[in-house]
């Protein structure tokens with residue numbers, strides 16, 4: 001079986017968030033003697049691209065409205081990723097900005113057309129095309145409806161929704177950019193009087209998946225306007241929980257860490273990492289260390305976070321470290337707290353892969369007060385690094401974290417994204433930190449949780465086979 005994943009991000013080539021982690025890992029775990037799993041993604045101008053070699057394997061052009069756009073398909077020469085990666089190089093569109101920008105409609109339309117034009121020329125066609133998020137949402141439609149892809153319309157196409165908040169909406173003024181199709185079927189593109197790539201994918205994909213079972217159920221109630229559509233298409237929808245790449249995320253071998261550790265020297269390892277991080281960020285090592293890593297947006301509860309942190313720092317002995325970027329007002333609020341709680345609080349505004357690993361290894365607790373969380377990978381990385389997750393009961397967080405009040409519980413769960421709820425959850429954390437024996441035994445327990453990709457990769461394979 002040959003699978004081609006089509007995605008805007010793939011770790012380590014280009015990563016903005018969790019989408020990259022998934023597309024950078026799932027194909028690796030899908031490979032076996034009967035399966036080849038590949039990725040096609042855009043080529044962006046970034047450090048990875050500049051530091052690596054790519055072989056040009058295909059050149060062509062796309063008639064795009066009034067313009068003719070040249071592009072090439074290049075193949076990553078380095079094989080350490082353990083799966084083939086092809087990139088669409090469109091210098092004037094995709095390459096010029098790193099991942100997302102304000103002309104994404106044109107950029108990702110061209111990406112999708114180029115990917116399909118190239119697939120059309122392949123001798124060994126894929127048995128499944130697996131699309132990720134709205135940037136690739138028109139592929140299921142184009143395969144089914146566009147005249148030039150008729151030869152591909154028997155290839156099953158799966159769409160995975162990593163985040164239904166973003167749908168890629170655009171107006172009918174760009175309709176002419178989509179390759180020719182029977183206009184009687186224009187309704188497949190439409191949702192609420194505009195072209196909605198995510199809605200189109202839900203209508204046209206052979207199967208639709210989300211990244212956790214609970215998120216799939218939540219989407220049927222609230223999906224930023226697509227809930228009725230998801231209910232209507234529910235027979236082809238399924239939630240498959242994400243895994244994590246346990247070779248990249250392994251405290252025993254992680255090159256980003258100051259001190260590598262495993263279950264047998266967990267306390268020593270966490271202490272050494274915490275000490276180094278606290279020194280670097282001027283934090284009190286002796287206090288329980290709470291961390292937040294992620295996009296500073298409402299979806300992640302980041303608007304409420306500074307207020308809850310302030311309450312916790314004001315009333316309790318604790319240390320806090322935040323890593324993220326997003327809305328300016330949230331960034332400013334988080335930065336403002338620095339001078340107020342110097343020596344116990346710090347924030348790094350920006351994106352830093354190495355620092356994220358160091359924080360997972362150093363923190364005692366990881367905060368995820370998300371309003372929406374399709375799966376969430378941070379809590380899974382936290383578990384693997386012996387850091388206790390404090391999460392809101394939502395989406396994939398609900399599927400992966402069990403509260404300490406329950407039998408074999410190992411995390412702290414709260415129900416609302418409110419200052420008091422987050423604050424109370426942090427108090428429970430401080431209380432747990434003081435019960436040293438229980439705290440240590442939970443750390444040991446969580447490090448042994450298996451969230452590797454094996455189970456989920458198998459679930460995707462079963463899904464592909466069911467639609468062949």
Ligand SMILES: Nc1ncnc2c1ncn2[C@@H]1O[C@H](COP(=O)(O)OP(=O)(O)O[C@H]2O[C@H](CO)[C@@H](O)[C@H](O)[C@H]2O)[C@@H](O)[C@H]1O
Pocket residue numbers: 016017018019021022162163211242293294295323324325350351352353356373374375376377378396
């Ligand atoms: N400032 C920063 N510096 C360094 N690293 C940072 C960072 N901000 C975030 N990260 C990293 O980005 C990733 C975030 O992954 P998540 O899955 O938690 O969220 P995201 O919303 O991006 O993904 C969406 O897709 C994924 C994948 O399906 C779903 O799990 C999730 O629920 C959904 O919202 C993690 O690897 C995290 O460490």
